[in-house]
Amino acid sequence: MRAIVHTSTGGPDVLELTDRPEPQPGAGEVAVRVRVAGVNPTDWKTRAGITPPPSGAEEHVPGQDGAGDVVAVGEGVDPARVGERVWLWLTARVGAVGGTAQEVVVVPAAHAVALAEGASYDVGAALGVPALTAHRCLTAAEDGPSRLAPGALEGRTVLVAGGAGAVGHAAIELARWAGATVVTTVSSEDKAALARAAGAHHVVDYTAGTVDDTAAAIREVAPDGVHVVVEVSPAVNAPLDVEVCANGATVAYYATNGGEDATIPVRGSMSKNIRWQGVLLYTIPDRAKADAVAAVGAAVADGALRVGEEAGLPLHRFGLEQTADAHRAVEDGAVGKVVIDV
DSSP: OEEEEBSSOSSGGGOEEEEOOOOOOOTTEEEEEEEEEEEOHHHHHHHHTSSOOOTTOSSBOOOSEEEEEEEEEOTTSOGGGTTOEEEEOSHHHHOTTOOSSBSEEEEEGGGEEEOOTTOOHHHHHTSHHHHHHHHHHHTOSTTOOSSOOTTTTTTOEEEEESTTSHHHHHHHHHHHHTTOEEEEEESSHHHHHHHHHHTOSEEEEGGGSOHHHHHHHHHHHOTTOEEEEEESOHHHHHHHHHHHEEEEEEEEEOOOTTOSOOOOOHHHHHHTTOEEEEOOGGGSOHHHHHHHHHHHHHHHHTTOSOOBGGGTBOEEEEEGGGHHHHHHHHHTTOSSEEEEEO
């Protein structure tokens, strides 16, 4: 079978198309024929050596996310799962033969989740890291909820920083599905259109004025403050977040866009009892992962998680032999979702 591998870290050129034996599942595992793979920033960062690959792998196959069909099951797994359409999550971290940039991958059965009827492989490939991260951000508040569902965020206002990104897009859709009022910030009118298509109730272009202007625009639609901030750039946005947060709000940050070091307004955070919550999908508690997987699956079944230009998440397609180009696209900040047709 065809697979993309790298045996050293570096630029996209370290990725090679190779032929490997088709893997067979062991006990508690399933083999999945990958139809579409998703590409995330974590993929190129692992390839570049910024984040470590799974230990003990001489050849690393990238790709945390994807969607396909179960073609074989190991001991202890229901044989009826053969033929099931599934979406995959954290594959490169748990897969015995690496990630989704290959024709067949073996993963623990729980990491291949039934894909709801009517949901495309493209939708399945776009879940994983973005949607599970977004779910954790939206449920990190002290008073919960721990699992999203329709009505779970009723009466709350959510601010999504960077609503045109993959995690931002998922956060908008999940928050809206759960009943929240959703405000998002973007940096252009094109991105504003994408955020609106995703379902954001209010969109603020933060390039149109000063931080104070942005805060005023958010306060205009959320006069009592926002309850949860899904934050992509804490180094830049910490002062804004404190200004617009309600008392007891949570700022859940999941990326380091704009810099590794953030200066947090201490007095403002104290006076509003603001919680600053870091989110890294790899290391969140297992229960939080399980809640996220269940909720994301339910949201897909309800049609709440969508892809494509009309849904606010343009797709950028590459063939398996073009995986290096797909990595470059993500590294260069492609707006939307980069996918590989395996």
